[in-house]
Amino acid sequence: MYIKEYEDIYESSNYEKLSYSEQIKLKTQVVHEHYKKLNYLSVKPFIENPQPKNYRHKVILSATNIQNKIKLGLFVENTKTIKPTLNNDMHDKEINRVFETVEKVLQKYKILAYDVKNPRGIMKHIFMRKSFKDQTILICFVTQGYLLPNVKNIIKDIVSIHPNVVTVTQNIHFRNTPIVLEDKEKILYGSGYIFDEILGFRFRLSTKSFYQINPRQMLNLYAKALELANIQPTDIVLDCYSGIGTMSILFASKAKKVIAVENNPSSVQDAKYNQRLNKIQNIEFVLDDATNYMNKSTQKMDILVMDPPRSGSTPEFLDAVLKLKPRKVVYVSCDIETQVRDIKQLLSVYHIKEVIPIDMFSDTKHIELVTLLELK
Numbered sequence: 001m002y003i004k005e006y007e008d009i010y011e012s013s014n015y016e017k018l019s020y021s022e023q024i025k026l027k028t029q030v031v032h033e034h035y036k037k038l039n040y041l042s043v044k045p046f047i048e049n050p051q052p053k054n055y056r057h058k059v060i061l062s063a064t065n066i067q068n069k070i071k072l073g074l075f076v077e078n079t080k081t082i083k084p085t086l087n088n089d090m091h092d093k094e095i096n097r098v099f100e101t102v103e104k105v106l107q108k109y110k111i112l113a114y115d116v117k118n119p120r121g122i123m124k125h126i127f128m129r130k131s132f133k134d135q136t137i138l139i140c141f142v143t144q145g146y147l148l149p150n151v152k153n154i155i156k157d158i159v160s161i162h163p164n165v166v167t168v169t170q171n172i173h174f175r176n177t178p179i180v181l182e183d184k185e186k187i188l189y190g191s192g193y194i195f196d197e198i199l200g201f202r203f204r205l206s207t208k209s210f211y212q213i214n215p216r217q218m219l220n221l222y223a224k225a226l227e228l229a230n231i232q233p234t235d236i237v238l239d240c241y242s243g244i245g246t247m248s249i250l251f252a253s254k255a256k257k258v259i260a261v262e263n264n265p266s267s268v269q270d271a272k273y274n275q276r277l278n279k280i281q282n283i284e285f286v287l288d289d290a291t292n293y294m295n296k297s298t299q300k301m302d303i304l305v306m307d308p309p310r311s312g313s314t315p316e317f318l319d320a321v322l323k324l325k326p327r328k329v330v331y332v333s334c335d336i337e338t339q340v341r342d343i344k345q346l347l348s349v350y351h352i353k354e355v356i357p358i359d360m361f362s363d364t365k366h367i368e369l370v371t372l373l374e375l376k
Contacts, residue, residue, distance in 0.1 A: 016089065016363035020052045020088055024359060027367055031357045034340045036202040038347065043355045047224070050216050052362040057130045059091045059215040060180055061099055061121040063113035070106050070113050070125060072099060090363050094370065095128050098137060098162050102126055105157045114144040116176060122147060124173060125180050127207060132155050132215030133197035136164050140207045141188075142171045142180060148188075155189045166190050169207055181208055198222060201249050201278050210243040217360045221368060222250055224356055225305070228372040229330050231255045235302040238326065240290040240317075245271030247305055247332075248283050258283045259299065261290045294320035312338025318345045325349065329373040334360070336367050343371065 015023050024046050031043050035199075049055060061072040064082040073084040074246040086103060087096045106123065114121040125142035139158070141148060148154075148170060155168050167190025171181050185207065193204045196215070199222060205211055212218035225247065231237065231254035239248045242260035246265050260283055262268050268287045275283050286293060290306075291314065304326040306313065312335060321329065329350060333339035343352065350373040360368035 015365055019157070020048075020362065021271045023052075023362065024048060027357065027359065027365075030365075031336060031367060032353070032368070035352075035355060038340060040352045040355065042082065043357065047177065047217070047220050047356065047358045049214070049359040049362045052359075053095050054087050054091060054096075054122060055214045055216065055362060056088075057095070057132060057215050058128070058211070059088075059099070060125055060127050061085070061096050062125050065115060066122065068112075070111055070123060072103050075361060091157050092130055094135075094162075095130055095137070098128060098139070098158070098165065099126065101158055101161050102139070105154050107155055108157070109150040111149070112192045122149075124300065127171070127180065128209075129194065129205060129207070131194045131196040131205070132300055134195055136166045137162065138167050138169070138192075138194045138205070138207065139165055140169045140171050140181075140185075142173065144173050146170075146172055151188055159189070159339045166194060167192055171207060198246060199250060201253075201274075203244060203246060203249075203274050204270060204277065205244070206266075206270065208266060210267065211246070212360065212362045217358055217368070221358050221360065221370060222247065224358070225330055225332060225370050226250060226254065228354055228356070228370060229254075229303055229305070229328060231303060237303045237305060238294075238298065238301040238324075240294075240304065241308050242271060242285070243267050243307070245274045245283070245285065248285070249274060249278055251282050251303075251305065252283045255303075255313045256282065259286060259301075260284070261286045261288055261293045263287065263289045291317045291320050294324050297324070303328045303330065304330070305330045307332040308338075308342075310335045310338065313342045315345065318342055321346060322349050325375065327375055330354075331369075331371045331373065332368060333369050333371070339369055343373065346373060349376060350374060352361065 062082050071084040073082045112121040114124045122143050127140035129138045168188045172184040235255045236256045237251045237258045239260040242248050244263045248260035249256050271285050353372040353374045355371045358368040
């Protein structure tokens with residue numbers, strides 16, 4: 001079963017068969033067609049990917065058994081079939097090499113993939129995340145149950161070949177589920193975290209941290225969001241879907257105050273750590289549903305920043321924005337269909353000031369956008 005929220009466990013689309021210039025041309029047409037529905041015809045040119053290949057710094061491979069040996073790969077889209085794949089052109093080259101080592105080491109210690117029909121199987125997925133700044137790597141073994149024989153030797157063998165693998169965790173499943181990361185997790189090696197840097201600010205990243213997968217374009221995205229917001233020293237900024245506080249911390253460097261609202265407790269915990277790490281005082285992190293927070297807030301907001309999941313926002317959230325009426329809305333999105341759908345609801349009070357598409361996901365159909373709305 002294909003699950004939109006977990007698209008990084010699937011093979012890439014037919015876009016990879018196109019030249020990069022053809023991809024940008026096709027994506028430009030898609031953006032213009034969607035924004036034409038909102039009578040907006042002044043979309044800016046794409047910010048192109050400076051490295052269209054080997055750009056992904058977060059990768060998930062799934063496990064299968066072939067001739068009684070574990071193999072790692074990606075699901076074929078719209079199927080339950082895993083195609084063994086260790087050298088994907090979208091994945092960071094070093095991550096590809098580490099996956100090669102991981103597969104060999106798992107085979108050495110006779111670790112098998114979990115299969116409902118094979119009670120000996122353990123491994124479901126392998127997750128990897130690499131810091132762009134520090135070049136360190138986090139590995140997470142996703143297993144069915146706690147058992148992971150020879151895990152100390154497995155880690156020792158991997159780290160001896162790849163010393164920048166600085167931490168290893170285990171995410172533990174107790175049910176059959178297409179969800180990759182469940183709640184239960186333990187640290188097997190290192191701290192359970194790696195660190196990265198955005199525009200001079202440091203961030204601690206765990207397995208579950210929401211963090212852009214393309215670090216080069218991430219820097220371009222956040223720099224452009226800051227530019228569009230044009231924050232003044234007297235501005236109060238509301239950051240909805242604030243995650244681990246990346247945009248909150250960046251915006252706080254310009255604003256009088258940032259109120260960051262997130263409903264995931266572990267993300268709020270990470271965000272508060274990142275606030276202390278960067279010695280930022282003017283952020284208030286709130287554990288709450290963003291819609292609920294806006295509906296009960298009496299605070300005047302000058303700028304609202306939103307970066308919802310691919311499924312977009314909700315009508316209730318957008319109604320709350322219309323009641324709150326911040327001077328500007330900066331809408332960051334990884335799905336043009338849901339972004340245009342949401343913006344349509346806001347156009348009774350706002351007008352579109354600027355739309356900038358960013359090629360965050362080369363070789364796929366997906367488009368990142370940052371759109372600025374201003375009160376009429």
